[in-house]
Amino acid sequence: MGRKILLDKVHIPGISTFKVYRDNGGYTTAEKALKTMLPAEITEEVKKSGLRGRGGAGFPTGMKWSFLDTRSNNPRYLVCNADESEPGTFKDRYLIDNIPHLLIEGLIISSFALGANTTFIYVRGEFKPQIGILNRAIREAYENGFLGKNILGTTYSLDIYVQSGAGAYICGEETALLESLEGKRGNPRLKPPFPAVKGLYDCPTVVNNVETLATVVPIISMGGDEYAKIGVGRSTGTKLMSACGHIKNPGVYEIELGLSMEEFLYSNEYCGGIANDKKLKAVIPGGSSVPILPAHLVTLTAQNTSRSISYESLSDGGFQSGSMLGSGGFIVFDEDACIVRNTWNFSRFYHHESCGQCSPCREGTGWLEKVLHRIENGEGRMKDIDLLDSVAKKIEGNTICPLGDAAAWPVNSAIRHFRHEFEFHIEHPDIVKNIKHGSLEKYRTKNTKPRTKNTEITESL
Amino acid sequence: MALGYNIDHKLYQPEGKEVRFTDEVLEKVKKIIARYPEGRQKSALLPVLHIAQEELGGHLSVDVMNYVAQLLNIQPIEVYEVATFYTQYYLEKTGKYVIEVCRTGPCAMCGGEDIADYLERKLNIKTDETTADGLFTLRRVECLGACGYAPVMQINTEFYEFLTQEKIDQTIENLRARANEEKPKDSKWVEKFF
Amino acid sequence: MLKITIDGHSTEVEEGTTILQAARKIGGEIVPPAMCYYSKLKGSGGKCRTCLVKVSKGSEKDPRPMPKLVASCSTPVQDGMEVQNITSPEVLETRKAIVEFLLINHPLDCPVCDQAGECDLQDLSFEHGVDTSRFEEGKREFDQIDIGENIKLHMNRCILCYRCVYTVNQITDGRIHGVLYRGDASEISTFIQNAITNDFSGNVIDVCPVGALTDRSFRFKSRVWFTRPMDAHRDCPKCSGKVTLWMSANDIYRVTARKDEFNEVEEFICNECRFEKKNAEDWIIEGPRTITRTSIISVNHYQKLKQGSIINPVAKKIEKPSE
Numbered sequence: 001m002g003r004k005i006l007l008d009k010v011h012i013p014g015i016s017t018f019k020v021y022r023d024n025g026g027y028t029t030a031e032k033a034l035k036t037m038l039p040a041e042i043t044e045e046v047k048k049s050g051l052r053g054r055g056g057a058g059f060p061t062g063m064k065w066s067f068l069d070t071r072s073n074n075p076r077y078l079v080c081n082a083d084e085s086e087p088g089t090f091k092d093r094y095l096i097d098n099i100p101h102l103l104i105e106g107l108i109i110s111s112f113a114l115g116a117n118t119t120f121i122y123v124r125g126e127f128k129p130q131i132g133i134l135n136r137a138i139r140e141a142y143e144n145g146f147l148g149k150n151i152l153g154t155t156y157s158l159d160i161y162v163q164s165g166a167g168a169y170i171c172g173e174e175t176a177l178l179e180s181l182e183g184k185r186g187n188p189r190l191k192p193p194f195p196a197v198k199g200l201y202d203c204p205t206v207v208n209n210v211e212t213l214a215t216v217v218p219i220i221s222m223g224g225d226e227y228a229k230i231g232v233g234r235s236t237g238t239k240l241m242s243a244c245g246h247i248k249n250p251g252v253y254e255i256e257l258g259l260s261m262e263e264f265l266y267s268n269e270y271c272g273g274i275a276n277d278k279k280l281k282a283v284i285p286g287g288s289s290v291p292i293l294p295a296h297l298v299t300l301t302a303q304n305t306s307r308s309i310s311y312e313s314l315s316d317g318g319f320q321s322g323s324m325l326g327s328g329g330f331i332v333f334d335e336d337a338c339i340v341r342n343t344w345n346f347s348r349f350y351h352h353e354s355c356g357q358c359s360p361c362r363e364g365t366g367w368l369e370k371v372l373h374r375i376e377n378g379e380g381r382m383k384d385i386d387l388l389d390s391v392a393k394k395i396e397g398n399t400i401c402p403l404g405d406a407a408a409w410p411v412n413s414a415i416r417h418f419r420h421e422f423e424f425h426i427e428h429p430d431i432v433k434n435i436k437h438g439s440l441e442k443y444r445t446k447n448t449k450p451r452t453k454n455t456e457i458t459e460s461l
Numbered sequence: 462m463a464l465g466y467n468i469d470h471k472l473y474q475p476e477g478k479e480v481r482f483t484d485e486v487l488e489k490v491k492k493i494i495a496r497y498p499e500g501r502q503k504s505a506l507l508p509v510l511h512i513a514q515e516e517l518g519g520h521l522s523v524d525v526m527n528y529v530a531q532l533l534n535i536q537p538i539e540v541y542e543v544a545t546f547y548t549q550y551y552l553e554k555t556g557k558y559v560i561e562v563c564r565t566g567p568c569a570m571c572g573g574e575d576i577a578d579y580l581e582r583k584l585n586i587k588t589d590e591t592t593a594d595g596l597f598t599l600r601r602v603e604c605l606g607a608c609g610y611a612p613v614m615q616i617n618t619e620f621y622e623f624l625t626q627e628k629i630d631q632t633i634e635n636l637r638a639r640a641n642e643e644k645p646k647d648s649k650w651v652e653k654f655f
Numbered sequence: 656m657l658k659i660t661i662d663g664h665s666t667e668v669e670e671g672t673t674i675l676q677a678a679r680k681i682g683g684e685i686v687p688p689a690m691c692y693y694s695k696l697k698g699s700g701g702k703c704r705t706c707l708v709k710v711s712k713g714s715e716k717d718p719r720p721m722p723k724l725v726a727s728c729s730t731p732v733q734d735g736m737e738v739q740n741i742t743s744p745e746v747l748e749t750r751k752a753i754v755e756f757l758l759i760n761h762p763l764d765c766p767v768c769d770q771a772g773e774c775d776l777q778d779l780s781f782e783h784g785v786d787t788s789r790f791e792e793g794k795r796e797f798d799q800i801d802i803g804e805n806i807k808l809h810m811n812r813c814i815l816c817y818r819c820v821y822t823v824n825q826i827t828d829g830r831i832h833g834v835l836y837r838g839d840a841s842e843i844s845t846f847i848q849n850a851i852t853n854d855f856s857g858n859v860i861d862v863c864p865v866g867a868l869t870d871r872s873f874r875f876k877s878r879v880w881f882t883r884p885m886d887a888h889r890d891c892p893k894c895s896g897k898v899t900l901w902m903s904a905n906d907i908y909r910v911t912a913r914k915d916e917f918n919e920v921e922e923f924i925c926n927e928c929r930f931e932k933k934n935a936e937d938w939i940i941e942g943p944r945t946i947t948r949t950s951i952i953s954v955n956h957y958q959k960l961k962q963g964s965i966i967n968p969v970a971k972k973i974e975k976p977s978e
Contacts (some may be wrong), residue, residue: 087604128618167548183506185546244567250609356841366839370792394752446960455855538833541846545835
């Protein structure tokens, strides 16, 4: 049984309400921080904890905070990135659904540490139930004196607002998110200047993921050094993994970083193995953007050592034989899954979500999708495979924001590990045209755990 | 609203009446604008467009967008730019219930494509069309962020998870039965903005 | 002052200068091409990615190379920075790829395009493109529209540099056109049919690097290389009145702003000068305009000019390059 520090209380009925959360020790960390700590001390603890951004990039959070321009006379902002849109990732939604006050508490502590008096939670537009849940939690926090003017009798004041997106994956990129928050199209900004210097309204801004900010609560509660003992090496702490695809128990799991892939994938505590007792074909371990791992590289690295879930182990072998932890969106493919169709599917996604600002991404994502669509429909030619690889490589690294890389990596890695499937599609157009994909009957998971859902909140919506 | 220029666009259908929020909604809009620093009222654009879509006819007509521009004191083109960028703003008339079926990776692998096909047959419409009775619009959308509960769809604000044909039958039947009911006020998403 | 070396040429620039500006200061072959950056438009640049260069030494303080190619138009110079442009095969390879991306949805209709001969995309393709296309899919298509009586919008040719949007934002009051939709469906449009009537709106034609925004009064009248550019001015209450007239005999075919060697206008001009003054009597003609661009397309051939050479189409006909 792995250690849980974020989801340790989600089983308590009514934990999404202020009262139950408070009765179970909630907001004591915020009290401790505001009453007994200096902002710089909080940042120091976060630095010591070794916490890395949980949104996908894995940048050390404490370092990001220390970049904040404190010499400027402008107000500072903290923005919580709840624009969770990476295919395969649904951990932030789970956290908000089940224990919204943990996020609010994390926001209070973090805002205090950064000297921000206004904080926005940017939630993707589709998450309307979650917007309701957050607004209710914020209202409760105001009513109980944890938000507003002079919190807990201190001189510190904080307002938190929920801002809704409206359907754009790109707004998960921090500068696109800020543009969107300013009421504009979600076009990522050129960097430098970084948001820490010129962010929201040209003021110093920190943008952090939901899970990252929630994790600040246990870090301050137990101390950065103690937190750093959890996990392995530079991958400290726990991570929420959202598991989906062809597995027996899809859902969100909190794991201690360093847990073996073998255990996560096959133990009944987590994914429970492949659905319908099929064989494993591949895993995308960190959300649709990261390279796909074929079955033989899932539980073992190329050096035949055990692969575990940590930033380092998952990227062991570089892109040749490794992948990335990313946002922790764990997508599993069984032996019947079609890699070509899935690659086309993801390419269509990136084509649809490209903002269109810079030319390699705007033109390249559409090109990839069109060629993949042809191959998938039995109209491909052998030279198309190299064309795809070449186009993807020309997008990678040449765009304003990482969406270009995200569109390129799945294509490159699928060709690297599953070239034979592409060749099969091209050689046997008659067969591939008649394959029935992703059929509902075939893939209905027979023993799905019922989803834990906070019925009280959902009904009140 | 007097525009002073020639309007000729496939999406333009004059409302034929004055477009305006009720005083109550207007109050809320003002509260939202007050969240942002002086001169940054454009920040309210995304939330206000959501409200406008819900309160003023289910989609964003040109008149509605011009009204929002006027409220926020920005150029109409700034509203058009934003409204066309984000997929949740509907520029054309929609049915009372907008069914959005997820078609991205994990959902597609677990039967999402079947679900959308089934809905097309069941409602006798193609994707992006609205049923003749004006009740349902069917859309296929990209990742809804509920991959572990695949296949999923969203109808207006609600999510429907682990879909099967039977669940869809039941859902559609329920919605049809409730079609004539006035929407209870507190079920409106706008209410949940605060 | 900060020292920067680009392809072996060094110069000193003030803090805040970008790599591209420093390169333009050095001049010649090492200047990266720019399709979206426009020095007169605040916030422009970074989008087309044709100006990507390799930073082989970050600065004196932190000599590590930058991990990715950077957009020279928006990357500020650091003291001691070393940059590779045309000396880096990686940069040239990438530039070739960018040209390919810019052309896959471009209609390649230069034979019927009024911009041909003074088109930045045409120049870029000649210098960095290849003569075949690997793109076999359908191209995206838009209808041509008139934005008012003076300007034609040919969206198929647009490369979405955003220059026209920045222009109306910064030199006119009240923008009515913008970028709609997203991804490769993005388009420059007014959304509902609308005319750009502002006094300075015609400048969008001059800043457009391709044939997407063209002068309706010049449409199909002549190829640019058949008209003679003449510097002229008039006493204009709205703008400086300093223009280039494009003439044939005594007829004025069109009026544009004067452009520098990087194809940027020297001063924005008003619509009255641009569209309404088409009689030679309206102007005081100063003499032939010297075109100092780095390249020019003339009748049936393309010539890349040596550094510092000057073309004066009137005084001296360009010699055909020896085969």
